[in-house]
Amino acid sequence: MVRRASSVPHLNNNSGASSADSGTTRGRAAANGRGKRAGKSSTPSGQQPQSSGSGSSSGHRVPRSRSLTNGMRRLSPQKVGTGTGTGTGSSRNTPYFLRSREHEIGSADTLEIVASKSTGTGSEEPSTPEDNINVVVRVRPLNDKEKRDRHGPTLQFPGNGQVIIEGNDTGSKRSHNRDSVRVFTYNVVFEPGATQEDILDYSGIKRIIEMGIEGFSCTAFCYGQTGSGKTHTLTGPPELFQGKPNPKDPRHGLIFRSFVYLFQLIKNRKDVNYVLKASFMEIYNERVIDLLNPGSHRKPLAVRWSKKSGGFFVENLFTVDCEELDDLLAVLEEGMRNRAVGSHAMNDHSSRSHTILTVHILSDQQTDGGVFLSKHGKINFVDLAGSELTKKTMSEGKTLEEANNINKSLMVLGYCIASLSDNKKRSGHIPYRDSQLTKLLADSLAGNGVTLMIACVSPAHYNHAETLNTLRYASRAKRIRTKPVIMMDPREALILSLKRDIHALQLENEHLKAALNLHHQAAEPLGNLLEQQLERVSSGDVGVTLPKVDLERLPELDGAELAELVKLYMAENESLRQENNHLFTVRETILRDQEIVCRENERLLKKLEEVNNVCVRSPLIPARPAISPTTGQATPGTEIWTNPEPAALAAAAALLPLEQRMSENMEKRTHTAQRRIDQQRIARNILMMANAFRKPNAQLEQHPNNKDNKDVNDSAAYVPDMLA
Numbered sequence: 001m002v003r004r005a006s007s008v009p010h011l012n013n014n015s016g017a018s019s020a021d022s023g024t025t026r027g028r029a030a031a032n033g034r035g036k037r038a039g040k041s042s043t044p045s046g047q048q049p050q051s052s053g054s055g056s057s058s059g060h061r062v063p064r065s066r067s068l069t070n071g072m073r074r075l076s077p078q079k080v081g082t083g084t085g086t087g088t089g090s091s092r093n094t095p096y097f098l099r100s101r102e103h104e105i106g107s108a109d110t111l112e113i114v115a116s117k118s119t120g121t122g123s124e125e126p127s128t129p130e131d132n133i134n135v136v137v138r139v140r141p142l143n144d145k146e147k148r149d150r151h152g153p154t155l156q157f158p159g160n161g162q163v164i165i166e167g168n169d170t171g172s173k174r175s176h177n178r179d180s181v182r183v184f185t186y187n188v189v190f191e192p193g194a195t196q197e198d199i200l201d202y203s204g205i206k207r208i209i210e211m212g213i214e215g216f217s218c219t220a221f222c223y224g225q226t227g228s229g230k231t232h233t234l235t236g237p238p239e240l241f242q243g244k245p246n247p248k249d250p251r252h253g254l255i256f257r258s259f260v261y262l263f264q265l266i267k268n269r270k271d272v273n274y275v276l277k278a279s280f281m282e283i284y285n286e287r288v289i290d291l292l293n294p295g296s297h298r299k300p301l302a303v304r305w306s307k308k309s310g311g312f313f314v315e316n317l318f319t320v321d322c323e324e325l326d327d328l329l330a331v332l333e334e335g336m337r338n339r340a341v342g343s344h345a346m347n348d349h350s351s352r353s354h355t356i357l358t359v360h361i362l363s364d365q366q367t368d369g370g371v372f373l374s375k376h377g378k379i380n381f382v383d384l385a386g387s388e389l390t391k392k393t394m395s396e397g398k399t400l401e402e403a404n405n406i407n408k409s410l411m412v413l414g415y416c417i418a419s420l421s422d423n424k425k426r427s428g429h430i431p432y433r434d435s436q437l438t439k440l441l442a443d444s445l446a447g448n449g450v451t452l453m454i455a456c457v458s459p460a461h462y463n464h465a466e467t468l469n470t471l472r473y474a475s476r477a478k479r480i481r482t483k484p485v486i487m488m489d490p491r492e493a494l495i496l497s498l499k500r501d502i503h504a505l506q507l508e509n510e511h512l513k514a515a516l517n518l519h520h521q522a523a524e525p526l527g528n529l530l531e532q533q534l535e536r537v538s539s540g541d542v543g544v545t546l547p548k549v550d551l552e553r554l555p556e557l558d559g560a561e562l563a564e565l566v567k568l569y570m571a572e573n574e575s576l577r578q579e580n581n582h583l584f585t586v587r588e589t590i591l592r593d594q595e596i597v598c599r600e601n602e603r604l605l606k607k608l609e610e611v612n613n614v615c616v617r618s619p620l621i622p623a624r625p626a627i628s629p630t631t632g633q634a635t636p637g638t639e640i641w642t643n644p645e646p647a648a649l650a651a652a653a654a655l656l657p658l659e660q661r662m663s664e665n666m667e668k669r670t671h672t673a674q675r676r677i678d679q680q681r682i683a684r685n686i687l688m689m690a691n692a693f694r695k696p697n698a699q700l701e702q703h704p705n706n707k708d709n710k711d712v713n714d715s716a717a718y719v720p721d722m723l724a
């Protein structure tokens with residue numbers, strides 16, 4: 001089942017009485033006195049420049065992260081719409097005509113913007129610093145004329161955010177050449193049956209409004225050929241603004257609905273103090289006119305570059321304080337009445353200018369830490385004039401001049417979009433300065449804002465070329481990436497960032513101290529040096545003295561004190577880090593030495609074991625002193641060992657205890673020589689044992705080296721190579 005809200009959300013003042021009430025002291029949005037209800041005070045924005053885009057006015061940006069899921073719900077892919085007006089999808093909330101792409105990169109669903117830092121909690125991880133512009137397509141229904149003239153549809157909607165545009169006519173016969181069929185994919189496609197409320201619910205605009213409240217600079221703009229439904233989508237049909245508008249009229253457009261939603265959100269945030277201001281301008285024939293204060297001569301305002309904010313702004317543009325929803329609505333009505341509208345063959349109420357309605361959302365919020373956060377978010381609603389083929393619109397005279405200017409500025413916008421969507425060209429020159437429109441949209445297109453593009457198209461086949469063009473533009477725009485950030489007061493942003501630094505350093509500090517204590521426990525027996533080092537560290541003697549800071553009172557410290565504290569923590573951490581590194585080196589050295597000693601011990605034990613084995617298995621061989629090869633004399637105390645050293649040394653060595661002599665010999669002989677000697681000795685012992693078995697009565701006490709013992713020497717001739 002398709003579920004649609006039956007009416008526009010209720011307004012407090014639909015009788016009009018409250019408008020009058022609220023408007024008594026507010027004055028009119030426009031200074032010309034034509035209005036009835038808008039802004040409490042109207043001020044030219046000369047002092048506070050209207051930045052071309054997002055958040056550059058503060059000059060200091062803090063990333064912020066939030067998911068953009070609320071505005072654009074996840075929708076299941078559906079079957080091709082039947083056009084009957086009944087839902088075919090599984091979700092009760094999903095209209096049949098709505099085709100969305102799930103998991104679309106850059107969709108409102110996936111837009112994750114760096115966030116944590118502005119909250120001061122540091123708990124959320126920064127995620128995606130950049131995201132694509134969100135692009136949705138709205139296809140208007142065939143109008144009466146098109147139906148009368150039997151213009152067939154040129155678009156198909158297979159679902160999953162796709163639009164298929166068939167091939168163009170060739171001659172009188174329509175070509176169904178499959179090669180010329182093009183498929184485009186967007187975040188969402190609104191088929192002709194979509195209502196105004198569907199656009200609010202599924203385009204992602206709700207999330208854009210929420211982000212505006214959070215301090216981001218957001219833009220929603222409609223793009224498309226003349227008569228494709230841009231103004232209808234943003235504001236509804238022009239009749240709505242003739243006389244007193246009925247707030248419950250289902251034809252109200254996105255701007256009206258966004259205002260209602262904005263006020264609903266603000267009313268729910270009791271903890272934040274909001275101030276709303278609004279401005280409304282148009283770019284007509286490359287001249288910027290203040291729609292809230294056009295003056296009798298519609299004097300154009302200057303567009304200037306602000307070094308401070310790094311963006312363009314309109315000098316002396318009126319901004320109107322809007323305390324109530326009525327004030328905002330009054331701004332919309334006033335601007336709609338003042339904008340340039342003309343008529344041509346394709347649209348009776350054709351916008352002859354680009355309009356930009358901006359709602360500034362200034363907020364003050366006290367954080368948990370007691371610090372006041374001021375943010376300046378804004379939402380731009382941009383209704384572009386439609387591109388037109390003057391032959392088709394039959395424009396002439398003034399309308400022709402307007403058309404040329406409109407087409408020129410849209411062409412520049414097209415160049416900018418093409419360059420921004422091309423990775424290679426993106427870092428090069430973007431011709432923003434070539435038109436007033438692109439100057440004022442620069443930041444929305446490639447800056448620090450969040451942008452939603454609604455591409456409006458006609459389904460009629462006779463608009464095939466323009467529709468294809470719009471779909472191409474929209475497709476390119478989808479590749480543009482922006483880096484949304486929150487606009488904050490630089491001083492507050494600095495304090496927040498310092499607080500975050502302190503928090504991070506404290507964590508690091510604790511971690512380092514914990515690591516040092518761990519080493520302290522593990523390395524206790526390792527020696528005095530380490531002991532001393534650890535003693536020094538654990539007693540806090542790490543070269544930096546930290547003042548005692550009551551963490552509860554941290555928020556009371558001002559920026560300079562916080563900066564000082566950060567410096568101290570950094571110094572302490574650096575000192576701890578050095579200490580830690582030093583201890584690691586000492587520990588490594590000790591461990592290496594220990595390993596060498598262990599290996600040596602192992603080797604010696606093995607050797608000792610071998611020797612003992614030989615002795616234990618040779619009951620027939622009594623232990624006896626080694627005989628010096630030079631003197632031929634027995635050396636007392638050197639049982640079973642043969643000392644090949646000179647006699648004097650051997651005699652001296654004989655006086656030493658066995659272990660000491662062993663180690664001295666080790667030092668003197670190479671490992672291989674020692675091995676060979678051991679092997680020979682073992683071989684001799686084996687031979688002696690063999691002989692003993694063969695000749696039980698033999699003179700076993702005779703030394704094996706004795707040349708007189710011929711049998712023994714003969715047997716030695718059979719010693720295998722390995723033992724030789």
Ligand SMILES: Nc1ncnc2c1ncn2[C@@H]1O[C@H](COP(=O)(O)OP(=O)(O)OP(=O)(O)O)[C@@H](O)[C@H]1O
Pocket residue numbers: 139140141143192224225226227228229230231232233237347349350351352384385386387456
């Ligand atoms: N979705 C829609 N449902 C019903 N009618 C629509 C829809 N979209 C547009 N229309 C109608 O089509 C006509 C042209 O629409 P609109 O003026 O909004 O076009 P536009 O793109 O703003 O044109 P231009 O660029 O010339 O200003 C209007 O009469 C409008 O009411």
